[in-house]
Amino acid sequence: MKKIKLYLMIFLLTVIILITAAATFNLCGIPVDVDIGSRGEKEQEGEPVAEKQVEEKPDEEKLALEDDLVLDENIELPGLKEPKESNMVTLEEFNRAVSKVVEDVTPQVVNIRVRIRYRDNFGEERIAEGVGSGVIYTEDGYIITNHHVVGDASEIMVTDFNGNEYPAKLVGSHKDTDIAVIKIEDRDISMASFTSIENVKVGEMAIAIGSPFGFSQTVTVGVISAKGRDIAISSDAFPMVDLIQTDAAINQGNSGGPLINASGQVIGINSIIFSPSGASAGIGFAIPSDTAIVIAGQIIRYGRARIPVVGINMGDNETEINGVYIKSVIEGYPANEAGIKSGDIIVEFNNVELMTPYEFFAQILRHNVGDMVRLKIYREGEYIIKDLVLVEIS
Numbered sequence: 426m427k428k429i430k431l432y433l434m435i436f437l438l439t440v441i442i443l444i445t446a447a448a449t450f451n452l453c454g455i456p457v458d459v460d461i462g463s464r465g466e467k468e469q470e471g472e473p474v475a476e477k478q479v480e481e482k483p484d485e486e487k488l489a490l491e492d493d494l495v496l497d498e499n500i501e502l503p504g505l506k507e508p509k510e511s512n513m514v515t516l517e518e519f520n521r522a523v524s525k526v527v528e529d530v531t532p533q534v535v536n537i538r539v540r541i542r543y544r545d546n547f548g549e550e551r552i553a554e555g556v557g558s559g560v561i562y563t564e565d566g567y568i569i570t571n572h573h574v575v576g577d578a579s580e581i582m583v584t585d586f587n588g589n590e591y592p593a594k595l596v597g598s599h600k601d602t603d604i605a606v607i608k609i610e611d612r613d614i615s616m617a618s619f620t621s622i623e624n625v626k627v628g629e630m631a632i633a634i635g636s637p638f639g640f641s642q643t644v645t646v647g648v649i650s651a652k653g654r655d656i657a658i659s660s661d662a663f664p665m666v667d668l669i670q671t672d673a674a675i676n677q678g679n680s681g682g683p684l685i686n687a688s689g690q691v692i693g694i695n696s697i698i699f700s701p702s703g704a705s706a707g708i709g710f711a712i713p714s715d716t717a718i719v720i721a722g723q724i725i726r727y728g729r730a731r732i733p734v735v736g737i738n739m740g741d742n743e744t745e746i747n748g749v750y751i752k753s754v755i756e757g758y759p760a761n762e763a764g765i766k767s768g769d770i771i772v773e774f775n776n777v778e779l780m781t782p783y784e785f786f787a788q789i790l791r792h793n794v795g796d797m798v799r800l801k802i803y804r805e806g807e808y809i810i811k812d813l814v815l816v817e818i819s
Contacts, residue, residue, distance in 0.1 A: 526632065526689040527644050532586040533617040534634045534682055535559045536641040537570060537593075537607070539578035558635035558682030559583065559607065560691060561616045562721060566609040569721050570681030571696055572598040575605050583609050584641065599730035601663040602790065603696050603712060604720040605681075617683060620690040622669060622713040625649055633673040633695055633709070635682025647673030647707075654710060655783040656697065667787035668710040669693045675709030684711040693717070716790045723793065733794045733815035736760040739782040746803050748772035749785045759813035765802060772808070773801035789815070 537557045545551050557574030561567075568583065575581055581593040591609040598605030626649070633645045651670040658665060671684060675698050684693040693711030700706040723731045736758020742750035748770040754761045771779055774788040775798050792798065794817045802809045 522687070523630075523632070523646065526685070526687065527634070530617070530632075530683070530685055530689045531634060531642050531644075532615045533561045534586070534642065535561065535568060536584040536636045536639075537568075537574060537681060538582045538584070539575055540580040541577050542579045556636055556639045556678045557680045558641075558678065558695070560681075560683040560694070561614055562606070562718070564613060564616050566611050566614065567596070567721070567725055568593070568607050568609065569694060569717055570605050570607060571694065572600050572603045572605045573696075574681045575607055576600065581607055583607070585611075585614070586642065597724035597728045597730070599720055599724070599732075601665075601732075602716060602720050602730065603665065604694065604717055604724070604730070606721050606724045618690045619714040619718055620686065620688075620692060621715050622652060622667075622692055623715070625652070625669075625686060625692050627651060630687045631669075631671040631673045631692070632685045632687075633671070633675055633679060633682065634685065635675075635679035635695060637674070637676035637678040639678055643679075645674040647671050650708075653784070653787075655781075656710065658697075663786070664783060665697070665710075665712070666783045666790070667713055667716065668697070669713055671709050671711065672707040673709065674705040674707075675711075676705050677703070679709075716787070719791055719793060731794050731817050733789060733792055733796065734758065734818045735765075735789075735798075735800075735813060735815060737765065739785065742770065744770065746770050746772065747778075747780055748803060749779050749782055759816055760811075763800075763811045763813040765800070765811055766804070768804070770803040771800050772803050773799075775799055776801075 535558065537559050539555045539557070541553045541555065543551055543553065555574065555578075557570060559568040559570035559574075562569045575595055576598040578595065581595060583591045583593045585591070591611060593607040593609045596606040596608050629649050631647050631649050633647070635641075635643060637643050648671065649669060650672050652667075654668040654670050655664055655666045656668060669684060669692065673684070675695050677698075679695045682695050683691040684695055686692050691714055693713050694717045695709065695711045697710040698705060699708040699710070720730050723729070736755040737751050737760045738753045738755070740750050740752030742748065744750070749772075751760075751765065751767055751769045751771065753767050754765055771785060773779060774785060777784075777788060779785050779788075788798075792815055794815055796815050797812060798815060800811045800813065802811055
């Protein structure tokens with residue numbers, strides 16, 4: 426009895442294995458043309474099972490193509506080419522190059538700690554502390570950072586690369602561009618080199634140095650993800666324009682620190698991150714050096730930013746001409762005096778093509794009061810050149 430049970434178990438296992446094997450072939454994309462039920466019935470009746478004959482029909486299109494195909498055993502076909510010389514460096518060379526850049530630049534980056542005094546809802550004085558970064562702009566101690574780092578600070582302390590601490594004073598700051606300048610009393614310190622964002626291409630290396638979460642002299646590496654980003658922070662402030670986007674990790678505490686290129690030059694001042702969690706999500710933004718050094722220069726000379734204007738109000742451009750549509754001209758300002766009219770379209774600013782009001786504002790931020798600029802204007806089918814001097818808003 427036990428032997429019969431054992432045989433039955435073996436038989437059942439064999440059947441299950443065969444069925445599973447057939448199903449597996451189907452899942453693997455191999456067609457199985459087996460009719461288990463019909464085959465079993467015929468075998469039980471003792472009738473032989475004939476192989477299934479498949480009659481292939483000629484493919485008329487295939488035959489036509491074969492008739493037109495002319496073979497040539499002497500045809501010359503392309504073969505393997507000699508390897509091309511590459512300008513790519515080895516990983517070891519790349520590592521050495523990055524390390525050398527970082528070694529040269531880190532002495533120009535500082536840690537900034539601030540204390541902010543404020544009153545709570547009950548009128549009690551409170552003290553909050555914060556941390557940020559900065560980059561040394563001049564040898565006599567001027568440091569560029571962000572307005573949101575030091576703009577409201579009552580006490581500012583700077584720590585340099587060697588761990589030396591200096592009290593710093595706020596020279597001035599500008600909320601809309603998020604640029605601020607502080608100063609320490611030190612001489613002959615290493616200052617950073619700045620270069621225009623116009624010299625930078627998307628895809629090139631970007632290195633961020635700063636103090637994320639208070640960890641000073643932290644280095645992260647990425648690329649320039651995009652240029653010319655515009656972000657509206659709030660309804661009561663100018664939009665931040667012409668920003669550099671990077672995937673180099675930027676976190677809280679990196680603000681005010683430099684974004685540098687592969688040559689060790691500052692291309693931007695780290696300012697904003699886009700993150701649902703508050704930590705780096707690979708989308709960070711830096712203020713281009715072109716804007717940063719102009720605003721910093723104004724603050725150093727005058728104690729505040731002096732943003733120039735031409736005296737126009739811009740509107741939506743619903744024409745087929747690319748450019749900035751002038752909705753109205755303000756009397757007494759350079760645009761009015763130069764003969765610019767409502768309905769004109771600014772297509773170029775100092776030979777730079779314009780598409781949006783943001784791009785126009787970005788060019789304005791790169792200039793100082795008193796600079797002469799050239800505008801190319803489209804008016805009623807003609808292009809007109811207007812030269813005017815930028816003034817400060819009154």
